[in-house]
Amino acid sequence: MPLKTTRFDIQDHLKTPEDRLLYLEAAFDDGDPALIAHALGDVARTVGMTSIAKDAGVTREALYKALSETGDPRLSTFFGVIKALGLKISIEADQDAA
16 A cells, blocks of 8 residues: 655644744754755745745845745845844854864
8 A cells, every 4th residue: 555645844843933943943043055045945945935025125035035945145135034033043052062
């Protein structure tokens, strides 16, 4: 008998601000810039890409492109999206670093 699967959509799991924050924290902990951009795109789509783009000062199309799997957002776009999502970035020392 074939294995029955269902389609996974991250949007179904990012319903609360806390869910979105934890998702982004995991992406930042990984440290891969492409993964971070993609995770920001997932969260922005959950919140509403049009309003995030407007608040970030870019077009919706440019935001989709910047936050795609192959996108590489400018730093100004990155911080605009962070601010539009009601988040802020903080820096802390890596205790494991030499």
